[in-house]
Amino acid sequence: MLxxxxxxxxxxxxxxxxxxxxxxxxxxxxxxxxxALTSMVSNLTIGKKKYEAVEETMKEIRDRVDxxxxxxxxxxxxxxxxxxxxxxxxxxxxxxxxxKAARKDAIQQATKEAAQVxxxxxxxxxxxxxxIEVIVQSGNSNAVTDGAVAAMMARTAVLSALYNVKINLxxxxxxxxxxxxxxKVSELEEAAQVQEKKILEQVKxx
Amino acid sequence: MLxxxxxxxxxxxxxxxxxxxxxxxxxxxxxxxxxALTSMVSNLTIGKKKYEAVEETMKEIRDRVDxxxxxxxxxxxxxxxxxxxxxxxxxxxxxxxxxKAARKDAIQQATKEAAQVxxxxxxxxxxxxxxIEVIVQSGNSNAVTDGAVAAMMARTAVLSALYNVKINLxxxxxxxxxxxxxxKVSELEEAAQVQEKKILEQVKxx
Numbered sequence: 379m380l381x382x383x384x385x386x387x388x389x390x391x392x393x394x395x396x397x398x399x400x401x402x403x404x405x406x407x408x409x410x411x412x413x414a415l416t417s418m419v420s421n422l423t424i425g426k427k428k429y430e431a432v433e434e435t436m437k438e439i440r441d442r443v444d445x446x447x448x449x450x451x452x453x454x455x456x457x458x459x460x461x462x463x464x465x466x467x468x469x470x471x472x473x474x475x476x477x478k479a480a481r482k483d484a485i486q487q488a489t490k491e492a493a494q495v496x497x498x499x500x501x502x503x504x505x506x507x508x509x510i511e512v513i514v515q516s517g518n519s520n521a522v523t524d525g526a527v528a529a530m531m532a533r534t535a536v537l538s539a540l541y542n543v544k545i546n547l548x549x550x551x552x553x554x555x556x557x558x559x560x561x562k563v564s565e566l567e568e569a570a571q572v573q574e575k576k577i578l579e580q581v582k583x584x
Numbered sequence: 585m586l587x588x589x590x591x592x593x594x595x596x597x598x599x600x601x602x603x604x605x606x607x608x609x610x611x612x613x614x615x616x617x618x619x620a621l622t623s624m625v626s627n628l629t630i631g632k633k634k635y636e637a638v639e640e641t642m643k644e645i646r647d648r649v650d651x652x653x654x655x656x657x658x659x660x661x662x663x664x665x666x667x668x669x670x671x672x673x674x675x676x677x678x679x680x681x682x683x684k685a686a687r688k689d690a691i692q693q694a695t696k697e698a699a700q701v702x703x704x705x706x707x708x709x710x711x712x713x714x715x716i717e718v719i720v721q722s723g724n725s726n727a728v729t730d731g732a733v734a735a736m737m738a739r740t741a742v743l744s745a746l747y748n749v750k751i752n753l754x755x756x757x758x759x760x761x762x763x764x765x766x767x768k769v770s771e772l773e774e775a776a777q778v779q780e781k782k783i784l785e786q787v788k789x790x
Contacts, residue, residue: 393623408614410595524606
C-alpha cells in the first residue's frame with residue numbers, strides 16, 4: 379500500500395507526473411496525521427497524576443483516533459484506486475453503440491465511486507474534531523500546540539477531500555445523487571471551518 | 585532520517601508518547617507535501633501543447649518547489665533535533681552555582697534554536713504560495729484541485745510552525761529576540777491566511 383512507502387518516496391511519487399497519489403490521497407494522509415497527533419496528546423496525558431481525572435476519556439480518545447488513523451491510511455490507497463478506476467473506464471472500447479453505452483455507464487459508476495471515497499475521507503477527518511477539541515481543553519497542556527496542529531490538519535483534510543468530491547460531481551449525470559452529495563459537501567465545508575476556529579480559540583499559549 | 589520511515593511508521597511514531605516527531609515536524613511534512621503537489625501540477629502541465637506558453641514558467645516552478653521539498657524534508661528532522669536539544673539542556677547538572685548558570689544559558693540558547701527552526705519552516709512553506717498561485721492560475725486545469733490542496737497544506741504548514749515558534753518564545757528571556765520573532769510570526773500568520781484565501785478564490789470547478 380502507499381503508506382508502506384517512505385515519506386520521502388511517497389512525496390516523490392506525488393510530485394511526479396503520475397496523477398495519483400493526488401489531492402484526495404493527500405487529504406487522507408492529512409487526516410491520518412491529525413489522528414496521529416491527537417493520539418500523541420492523549421498518550422502524553424495518560425498516566426500523569428495531574429490528569430488523572432481525564433485518564434479514561436483520554437484512553438477512549440486514543441483508541442478511537444488510532445482506529446480512525448488506520449481507516450484514513452487505507453483511504454490513501456482507496457482514493458488512488460478510485461481515480462484509476464475512472465481512467466480505466468475511459469479506455470473501454472467505443473466502436474459499437476453497445477460498447478459506447480457500456481462505457482458511458484461504467485464511467486458514470488466509477489465517477490460516483492470517485493466522489494464517494496473523498497466524501498468518506500472528509501467525514502472521517504471531520505469525525506476527529508470533537509476528540510481534538512477535548513484533548514486541547516483537557517489534555518496535557520505542554521502539548522496544546524500539537525492539538526492546534528491536529529485541528530488545522532483535520533480542517534485541511536476535510537476541505538481538500540471536498541474539493542475532490544466537487545470535481546467529480548461535475549461529471550455525474552444523476553441529478554439526485556449530485557444534489558444529495560452537494561448538500562453534504564456544503565455542510566462539511568462549513569462545519570470544518572467553524573470547528574477549527576472554535577478549537578484554535580481555545581489554544582492559549584500564555 | 586525521519587522521512588526514510590514509511591508513512592505508516594512515521595505516523596505511528598508521531599502517535600506514540602514520545603514528544604517527537606510533534607507539531608513542528610508535522611508542519612515541515614505538511615510544507616513538503618504542498619511542495620510535492622505543486623511539483624505534480626507543474627509536471628502535468630509541462631509538455632502539453634495547450635500549455636506551451638507557460639512551459640518555461642512551469643519548469644522553473646518545478647525546480648524551485650522540488651528544492652523546497654528537499655529542504656522541508658530536512659526540517660522534519662531539524663525540528664525534532666532542536667526539541668531534543670532543549671530536553672538535553674534540562675538534564676544538565678545543577679548542583680553548583682556555576683552548573684546552574686551554564687545550564688540556564690544552555691537552555692536559553694537551545695530554546696532560541698527551537699524557535700528559529702519552526703520559523704524557518706514557516707518561511708519556507710510561505711515561500712511556496714506564490715508558485716502555488718501561478719500553477720492554479722496557469723497550470724493544467726484538470727489538476728486545479730491539487731493546487732487548491734497545495735495552498736491549504738502550505739497554509740497549515742505555516743500556521744502550525746508558527747504555533748511552535750510561539751510556544752518556544754514563552755521561555756526566552758532575551759526581549760529583543762522575542763520582539764523581533766513575534767513581529768515575524770504576526771506577519772506570516774496574516775500572510776498565510778490572506779494568500780490561501782486569495783488562491784482558493786481562483787479555483788473554479790465549473
